[in-house]
Each structure stands twice: as C-alpha cells, then as structure tokens.
Amino acid sequence: MRRSDFQGWKKIYGFTLRQQWKSKTARIMTVVFLLAALFAPVLMDLFSDEHETVGSCPAETISVAVQNGETEDGAMQTSLVQWMKETEYFKETDLVSAEEKPQAAVAVTVQPGSYEIGVTFDPECDLSRGEAQELADYLEQNWKRYLVSANGLSPDTLGAVSQPVTVNVEALEDSQNEAISQAEYWISYTLIMVLILILSVGGESVSASVVMEKSSKVVELLMTSVKPMAIVLGKVLAMITYLLIQFAVVIAGFFVGSTVYDSVKAGSFQGIRLPEVLHTITDGALPGIAQNWLVVPAVIVLCLLGILLFSIVAALSGATVSRIEELAEGSKIYVILLMICAYAGLMLSITAMDGISPALIYAASLFPFTSVFVAPAYAFSGKISIWIVLLAIVLLIAAIWLALRFVAGVYGYLLYYKGSPVKFKQLWKISGFGKRGGGDLHE
Amino acid sequence: MALQVQEIIKKYGENTVVDRLSFTMENPGVYALLGRNGAGKTTTIRIILGMLASDGGSVLWNGKPLDPMQVNVGYLAEERGLYPKYTLMDQLLYFARLKNMSAQEAKQQIAYWAKKLEVEEYLYPATSVKNSGAGKKKKIPSRKADELSKGNQQKIQLMAALISDPDLIVMDEPLSGLDPVNADLFKQIIHECIERGKYIIMSSHQMPTIEEFCSDITILNRGQAVVQGNLNEIKKSYGRVNLFVKADSSLDPYISKMNLTVQEKTPDGYHLKVTGEAQAAEFLRLLVTEQVPIVKYELREPSLHEIFVEKVGADNA
Incomplete structure (x- = not known):
C-alpha cells in the first residue's frame, strides 16, 4: 500500500x-x-408511573356515604370527608348531603379484604361521564393516602412503605468483584x-x-x-x-x-x-x-x-x-x-x-x-x-x-x-x- | 511527451478481450480506437487509465508507467455520470479540487468552459435572478444535474474532463447522443484541444468524426488490432479503387464490357470497384470513345467506413 x-x-x-x-x-x-x-x-x-394526578375535582358538589356490610359506617364517612376537606384536589368542592342533589355521589362499600368505590353522577348537573371517571380514578389512586391518614400515620409513612426493594444474592468469596x-x-x-x-x-x-x-x-x-x-x-x-x-x-x-x-x-x-x-x-x-x-x-x-x-x-x-x-x-x-x-x-x-x-x-x-x-x-x-x-x-x-x-x-x-x-x-x-x-x- | 501502450492483455476467465494490443502516440493529436460493440475499446481505455488491472503489458507516459494520480488526465467516460442531487457548481469545484487545483483557478476554468459550452445560465445564480412578485428578487441556486437535459449534462461532463487543462484527454464516444448543434459545439472544443497540443485518445462509431480529427487509428476486432497506423497511409495502401461515375445515359453496357463490379447503383450514379488507377483510366477512355455524356467522374481511396466494414464486418459475418 x-x-x-x-x-x-x-x-x-x-x-x-x-x-x-x-x-x-x-x-x-x-x-x-x-x-x-x-x-x-x-x-x-x-408517561411516568410516578406521575401524580394534579388539578382539581371536576365536581362542584359531592356527597359521601360509607357502607360496611348492612350498616352505615359513620366513623369512616367522617374521616373520609375530613381527608377530602384537607386534600388540595377537593379544595374547590363542597361536600354536601345526598338530599342536596350533588353533582356526584361517592359511595364506598367496605367488603372483607377490599373496598368498592362507586361514583354516581347526574348528567343534568353539568358533569360528564369523563369528569366522573376522573374523580373515580383520583380516589382509586389516592385511596392508600386516605387510609394512612385515617389511621393517624404521616404521608411520609406511605412513601416509606412504598419504596422499592432490591435484593442481591452474593457468594461469600470475592463478592466485591462479581457484584454489578x-x-x-x-x-x-x-x-x-x-x-x-x-x-x-x-x-x-x-x-x-x-x-x-x-x-x-x-x-x-x-x-x-x-x-x-x-x-x-x-x-x-x-x-x-x-x-x-x-x-x-x-x-x-x-x-x-x-x-x-x-x-x-x-x-x-x-x-x-x-x-x-x-x-x-x-x-x-x-x-x-x-x-x-x-x-x-x-x-x-x-x-x-x-x-x-x-x-x-x-x-x-x-x-x-x-x-x-x-x-x-x-x-x-x-x-x-x-x-x-x-x-x-x-x-x-x-x-x-x-x-x-x-x-x-x-x-x-x-x-x-x-x-x-x-x-x-x-x-x-x-x-x-x-x-x-x-x-x-x-x-x-x-x-x-x-x-x-x-x-x-x-x-x-x-x-x-x-x-x-x-x-x-x-x-x-x-x-x-x-x-x-x-x-x-x-x- | 509520448504515450506508449505495449502488449496489453486483458482476460475475463477464458475470454481474451484485449490481446497484445500496442500503439504509440509520439505527437499531440487524436488517436482513434475503432471497433464494433464489445471489440475491447472501453476495456483498453480503462486499462490505459489504470482503472482496470491488465493481465500483461504496460502503459507508459514519457517512458514511465502512467499513473493518473501523477499525470494530468481528463476523461469523458462512455457511461456518463454526475451526482443527480448536487448542484453543478459544487460538483465541478469538487472535481477540480481533486485535481489539486486551487478554488480560484477552478472558478476561472469553470467560467471559461461554461461560456464556451453555453451553460452559464445553469451555473451562475447571479445571472439567473427572477422576479418572484411584489418587487422582490429571489436568488436561484446553481442547478442540479437531474434538472438538465441529457445534452446539457454531457456538456457539464465534458467540462469536468477538461477543467484541469489535462495533458492527456480520453474521450469514449464523445458525440453519442448529441444533437447536431451540440455535436458541432463538441467538435469545436476538440479542435481547440488539438490546437493546444493535447494528446487525445478517442473511441467512436462515427467514422466521419474520426476522419475529421484523427491522424492515427487502431481498428479492434475481438480484442486484436486488425488495422493500425496513420489513417492517410492506411487509405493509400488500399489504393484508389473506388470509382464514382455519373452520366446522362446508362453505363450498364460499358460496365459489362469491362467486367467491373458495381458496388451500388443509385439515381445519382454508379459506385464501382476497380483494380487500380489503370483500370479506371481505361474505363474513362472507353466512355470518351463511345461519346457517353459524363457529368461526374471521381476516383478515390476507400473511406474509413469502407475499410472498417471490410475488416471487421467480414470477420464477424
């Protein structure tokens, strides 16, 4: 060459x-x-999983009812209403009784081992199905926060228990060199x-x-x-x-x-x-x-x-x-x-x-x-x-x-x-x- | 300066496409390579330019192996090519820069040949400013190759070959595909190159063009030189055996009487084959004696076309 x-x-x-x-x-x-x-x-x-829902509740008035088995659970209803009042998302929403014809009615049913959240909306009161769905999604995503709050724990506790756990299995010999x-x-x-x-x-x-x-x-x-x-x-x-x-x-x-x-x-x-x-x-x-x-x-x-x-x-x-x-x-x-x-x-x-x-x-x-x-x-x-x-x-x-x-x-x-x-x-x-x-x- | 092609051989498998071909160009001028399609002309050219490795022989320029990197060579290839999507000016500057020309030198040469070949309007935006409405002028960039007609593309390719003012110019079928006006333009350029003392190798099928420019020729047939040398001497060696006679009456009885061969009989006259000047003179005497009204009498050497057909056509028949 x-x-x-x-x-x-x-x-x-x-x-x-x-x-x-x-x-x-x-x-x-x-x-x-x-x-x-x-x-x-x-x-x-x-598109992150850690993305939190922001904004405010689309319903101006909401009623809340909690049913535990055959009976109403007044204590839980009170604590849920209290949590909603303290939550930024519901700050522009009035929590009213069912008789006052709210735009959306939230009905929580406590079942053995699970909770069921129902949102009933009145289309004649300017609330669309999509907006009702958004309210339901918010409640689903933040239900753990409510439970932590209702049990007297700080929000940091939820963060602590939700942290990911990774495990490593290492041999005793030469573990320093082989771990990635x-x-x-x-x-x-x-x-x-x-x-x-x-x-x-x-x-x-x-x-x-x-x-x-x-x-x-x-x-x-x-x-x-x-x-x-x-x-x-x-x-x-x-x-x-x-x-x-x-x-x-x-x-x-x-x-x-x-x-x-x-x-x-x-x-x-x-x-x-x-x-x-x-x-x-x-x-x-x-x-x-x-x-x-x-x-x-x-x-x-x-x-x-x-x-x-x-x-x-x-x-x-x-x-x-x-x-x-x-x-x-x-x-x-x-x-x-x-x-x-x-x-x-x-x-x-x-x-x-x-x-x-x-x-x-x-x-x-x-x-x-x-x-x-x-x-x-x-x-x-x-x-x-x-x-x-x-x-x-x-x-x-x-x-x-x-x-x-x-x-x-x-x-x-x-x-x-x-x-x-x-x-x-x-x-x-x-x-x-x-x-x-x-x-x-x-x- | 001199170009010597010595005993070059090229084989593709068992097929020998160039067989011990030799020729020499000792003086500037045009050397023609003739032959039918597939005779080995383009292969010879590619070997001369070092693009194809030969299986034997050598190509010398001034006694040393010809290296296109060292010798200033211009090449108009048979397979014409330009970058279709790049501007013409960019391409010409690029080709010039590859020939180690400075940008200024290249621009001067481009301007010179653009004027000669009448392609300035495609190269210079300054002369191609169009009114785009509302009093605004829109600058048009130098054209791209695929926006040009085939003839104009060919002119740009000729510019690319000549831009570096090469000592040795190789043109493979330079006039093919050109209209008569552009063909004349190309001929003018070739004449200019001859006047400037360039060494030109030309391959062509157009015999009148070869006769117009070339002093020396090689006719190739199946890779071998069947006729080679100075064109005038080759013609002389055949002798003046072509006789054309035009008369106001029929010549058939006299032709029969002298047992001459009629090559072609046209309304214009008779194209006859004679053995030499003596037989032609004898035929003329006969016509004069018989008081035949002769309009035209021409005794000439065979044309290159006739030599080509005789040497190559007969062998391939």
Whole structure:
C-alpha cells in the first residue's frame, strides 16, 4: 500500500460531509431529532408511573356515604370527608348531603379484604361521564393516602412503605468483584444500545454513500484523480462524522430539555439529568473509573474505533453492488455481523456478568468485532484493566487497516460489475488478499 | 511527451478481450480506437487509465508507467455520470479540487468552459435572478444535474474532463447522443484541444468524426488490432479503387464490357470497384470513345467506413 492510495481522501471527506448537510432530508431529520430530544423529558414525565394526578375535582358538589356490610359506617364517612376537606384536589368542592342533589355521589362499600368505590353522577348537573371517571380514578389512586391518614400515620409513612426493594444474592468469596451495581448496569446497557442504534442507522447511510458514485456513474471520473482506498476512507469518515454530530445534537438537546423542564418543575423531575449522570461517573459508583480515570478516554477511543470498523464493513455492502436498489441484498453480511456481535455484547456484559470465565471476558474484550460491545462494561466495573482496553484499541486499529484494504480492493475490482450479488468466498479472492482472479465478475 | 501502450492483455476467465494490443502516440493529436460493440475499446481505455488491472503489458507516459494520480488526465467516460442531487457548481469545484487545483483557478476554468459550452445560465445564480412578485428578487441556486437535459449534462461532463487543462484527454464516444448543434459545439472544443497540443485518445462509431480529427487509428476486432497506423497511409495502401461515375445515359453496357463490379447503383450514379488507377483510366477512355455524356467522374481511396466494414464486418459475418 502506497501513500498515493490515500491521496485526496480529505477532499472526498469534506465534499461528502458538506453535501450531506446540504441535503434537505438530513436537515429536516436533524431538526426533528432535536425537537424530539428537547421534549423527550416532558413526555417521559407524562408517561411516568410516578406521575401524580394534579388539578382539581371536576365536581362542584359531592356527597359521601360509607357502607360496611348492612350498616352505615359513620366513623369512616367522617374521616373520609375530613381527608377530602384537607386534600388540595377537593379544595374547590363542597361536600354536601345526598338530599342536596350533588353533582356526584361517592359511595364506598367496605367488603372483607377490599373496598368498592362507586361514583354516581347526574348528567343534568353539568358533569360528564369523563369528569366522573376522573374523580373515580383520583380516589382509586389516592385511596392508600386516605387510609394512612385515617389511621393517624404521616404521608411520609406511605412513601416509606412504598419504596422499592432490591435484593442481591452474593457468594461469600470475592463478592466485591462479581457484584454489578445499578450504575454499572445502566451505563453499560445505555452504551450498548446507543452503539447498536448508531451502527444500525449508520451502516445503511455509509453503504448508500459508498455506492452513490457507482450508481450515478461518477466513479470513472473520480478514478482519474483518486484511488478506491481514498474514496472508501473519505466517505466512511464523512458519514461517521455526520452521524456523531447528529447524535451529539440529540444528546445535548435531551439534557437541555431535561434541565429546562426540571427548573420549570422546581427540581421534581424524576428522569435522567446531566448532573446526576456526571455524578454517577465521578463519585466512584463505577469502580473501574474510580481506579483509573483514563478508562473514560480509552473507552471513548475504543467506541469510536469500533464504529469505524463496523462502518468499513458496512462500506463493503456498498462496494459489492452497483445500484442503491441492490443495497438490501448487499447488506446481509453487515446486518448478520452486527446482530451477532451486539447480542454477544449484551449477553456477556449485562445479562451474564456474574460468573463468566475470565478467559471468555478477555477474549471478547480483545476480539475487534466484540470489544466495542464488551470491553466498556468490564472496564467501567473494574473487571478488566486499562491495559486490556489499550490492547483492544491496538487490535482494533489493525483490524481497521485490514478491513480498509479488503473493502478498497473489492471496490476497485468490482468497479464495473453489474451482475448478481457477490458471494463472500468470491470477495476474499478479489480483495487482493487471495489470488487475484474472478475475471468473470466483470461486466 | 509520448504515450506508449505495449502488449496489453486483458482476460475475463477464458475470454481474451484485449490481446497484445500496442500503439504509440509520439505527437499531440487524436488517436482513434475503432471497433464494433464489445471489440475491447472501453476495456483498453480503462486499462490505459489504470482503472482496470491488465493481465500483461504496460502503459507508459514519457517512458514511465502512467499513473493518473501523477499525470494530468481528463476523461469523458462512455457511461456518463454526475451526482443527480448536487448542484453543478459544487460538483465541478469538487472535481477540480481533486485535481489539486486551487478554488480560484477552478472558478476561472469553470467560467471559461461554461461560456464556451453555453451553460452559464445553469451555473451562475447571479445571472439567473427572477422576479418572484411584489418587487422582490429571489436568488436561484446553481442547478442540479437531474434538472438538465441529457445534452446539457454531457456538456457539464465534458467540462469536468477538461477543467484541469489535462495533458492527456480520453474521450469514449464523445458525440453519442448529441444533437447536431451540440455535436458541432463538441467538435469545436476538440479542435481547440488539438490546437493546444493535447494528446487525445478517442473511441467512436462515427467514422466521419474520426476522419475529421484523427491522424492515427487502431481498428479492434475481438480484442486484436486488425488495422493500425496513420489513417492517410492506411487509405493509400488500399489504393484508389473506388470509382464514382455519373452520366446522362446508362453505363450498364460499358460496365459489362469491362467486367467491373458495381458496388451500388443509385439515381445519382454508379459506385464501382476497380483494380487500380489503370483500370479506371481505361474505363474513362472507353466512355470518351463511345461519346457517353459524363457529368461526374471521381476516383478515390476507400473511406474509413469502407475499410472498417471490410475488416471487421467480414470477420464477424
């Protein structure tokens, strides 16, 4: 491989990136993603289980009756009325007797082991079925609060008894090393899902970009100025840059949205907030980072190189076909490889983190196609050292070099090929790694 | 400068598509590659430009292997292509930048060729300002390739090939698909390139065009050179064997008497095949002796078209 093989890649990179941003579709998509990210915290909060019903009772007048078996339960009726009077939701509602024809009548029946709440409404008194349902829902959701209050306990007691309980079963030996904290789990899970998202969307963009020159027949003109290596490298890097910028815009949008929404809700927003994420990373919740903070930049480099390696494989899809319409067929190898490696990453780094043999962990953390999915989780949890991450980076660089040569060889060889999809064993032959041949593949 | 193509071979499996082809261009001018479809012209061009690996032989420019990265080469490919959704100006600047031209240099060249090829209106928004109503002017961006007609796209592709002022220009079927007006425009550009001392390799099916421009030719048949050399010398080697005679009366009895071959009889006259100038002169003497009223008498060398059909057509029959 000579220096001239790379000549012009920067110009191809610059042109591809500029044209990508100039495309109306790309700009619209970026704005849509940004808006979605900005408003995501609001949506998350709306659909959150912890979301409390706010507002006021739609009925202006309510009567309350409590029946326990065959008899009226006056004491409970009094305590329920008292609780409703003290509750913000009912502050604009008058609690009246049934004879005064209220808009809604609440009838509670105490049964062995359960309560039944009935809401009867009078449509002629300006109360709709939906509003009556809203009142019933409020009572259902806050019934425990009433019971706590009726039994002389503070509202904090309800919070205390409602807190989630998590259990850990640990062996006595080496428990320190094998336990996976919630922070490790979420960081690893998020990282893998983000990688899968970027590589799924990015793979298609990269292969479409690589086939564009062949599809539009510009490639022959380009080939008088640059070589296949420069075309493949320039286009792959441009598309990765574009995707990462778009991803950064989405992440920034999300954190800006969550910060603004949190300030609007006076700090009661329950979703993901940037300070909490940074705090989780820096406060020692991730043992690997606590041991050596250089793990963070090393993992970032590893992830970027992993994205580059998979993007080069995606470029192979573009190199083996001559038209954009044929990409689905050509992308099979990429999709299968991505699925296998991503599943392996998920299995090894999250679902089965406890009790995996160290040899398997090291192998998966070093193998170039799985390292990007596996090594970050184990590096953050301190189960592999930074030296393993650095070695994984070196192996990734070597794999990228070989993959680039392979794809550029295939691209150059199949420049004029317009036949049926090329099989993998043919690719090996024509890439220049095996004996050069396969002349029938031309035209 | 000189271009030497030495013994190049290209095989696809058992099929040899270029078989030990050699030719040399020692002086600027136009070298023609002729042949039927599939004869190996485009494959030869792609090998010359390094886009296709050959199975033998070499291509030298000034005695060194031709590397398009090092030599300024312009190429108008048979399969014309432009990015359909990118603006023309962006594309031309990109192609120029890939040839290591500065932005300013590129813009000057684009302006020059845009004027020559009459495509300025598609490239320069400043000259294409339209009134969008209410006294406001809307700026129109440089057009995109898919908004242009095929002929105009071809002009942009020619601009892309010539923008870097290349030393070696390769044109694969440059006039195909053009209307007569645009074909004349392209011919003017080719003449200008010849005057500027460029080395041009041209492949074409249009024999009159080849005769107009080319000094040297190679006729390919199944990958092999069947005729090669200077066009005038090739024609001379055939001798003046084509005789055209137009007369006011029938020539049939005299043609029979001399046992001549009639290639074509048209209302305009007789196209005859003679063995040489002596037989033609004898036929003329006969007509004069018999007092036949001759309107036109022309003895000429075979046309390139005739040579091509004879060499390639017969072999493929």
